[in-house]
Amino acid sequence: MNTISAFEASARLMSFTKAAEELHLSQGAVSRQIQVLEERMGVPLFNRRHKEIQLTRAGLIFQQAIAQSLNTIRRAVTMIEALDTSTVTIAASNAMANFWLMPAIFEFRSQQPNIDIRVLASNTPVDPWQEPVDLAIRYGDGHWPNLTKVKLFEEEIFPVCAPGYQQAHGIETLQDLMECELIEYDSDTAESNSWDTWFENAGLHVDAVRKNLTLSNYDLVYRAAYSGKGVALAWAYGVPQEDRESLLVRPLDISVKTGMCEYIIYADNEELSSPAKVFLDWLIDFGKRSLWA
Known part of the structure; x- marks a missing residue:
């Protein structure tokens, strides 16, 4: 040495x-x-x-x-x-952290003020075996070795737009959507972000879908949609509860389930701290009641 x-x-x-x-x-x-x-x-x-x-x-x-x-x-x-602190560190993608995890944490902290939460937001998947995190939220099929996985919710995607946009365009069918300004979320993380894939899975087969606006950040997509710039694809967890029906509406009662899920993961055989166990149980409950049905 x-x-x-x-x-x-x-x-x-x-x-x-x-x-x-x-x-x-x-x-x-x-x-x-x-x-x-x-x-x-x-x-x-x-x-x-x-x-x-x-x-x-x-x-x-x-x-x-x-x-x-x-x-x-x-x-x-x-x-x-x-290990012996009251701080729980959780990792999540930028979109998940912004639109679902942060509202969950605000509510959790109002009930558990003595447990501090540290968020690591990154679009690079975090390995709890390699990084100093207690928990991580990961998107995928759940086939990951050496990890304990708890399913939060299945991925469900549907169109959203501003209430005024829906009224102005009279959206009633999938074909009506084809005549609208479509906002595309350009992301490398999932093919299901694409309008082409969504229309196909929803049962409307077309050669090509014309997108009027393509953005690489989901926050920008969300802002463009509630500003009345067109129709965007949203996730059942991806719109804040306080904005549902006020800033954004679902013009059609049609959604697509991709078979992929959001999971909470942690190192297999790892003994979670007491604060981490409390937070994990609370997130599972919050996940059941926070989706836009």
Whole structure:
């Protein structure tokens, strides 16, 4: 461990002298420890030049391995420190965090003010085994190894628009929708975001669907719809309860279930903290009563 510490400091600072100062050793002691490490490995780790050093190919490989190991240790320490706290960390996609999770947290905190919630919002799926989170909300088919999965709700998608837009366009059939301004949510996360896919699954087969406005952010899609710019696709959980029927309405009583679901996941065989268990049970209950039926 002493030789590894000497190497890590020397490689990071690119100086035996600075490494010695950081480790409170003499420059000669650091040099000897590096030499011992090189002799054990059988390869030089540094190219030594006048008053400077450079990593060899072997040294660079070893430095990267040490950096990865230190990051793993730091994550583990963070996770361990969080075990005995009243804070629950949950990860979710940006849209899920904004439109469903945050309203849930506001209501939860009004009932459980002593439990703090930390939200990690990211469209990159989070692995509870690798990241310091207690829980995560993940979209998909649920086929993920080494994870405990609790289904929140099945994905259900339907058209929405502003009340005034519905009245002005007299939307009564799927064919009527084809004559409307369609707002497309352009996302890489799910093919079901597309109007083409939705119409096909709803039973209307057309060669191509003309989209009048394509946006890469669901918040912008939502804003465009309630501003009367057209009809958008929404998720049963994706419209705040206070905006249903006031800012947005469902012009047709037609929806498509994709077979995909939103799950709450956590590390398999992981013992959740008491606050995390309370929050998990509460989210499951909130999920049952928060969907736009």
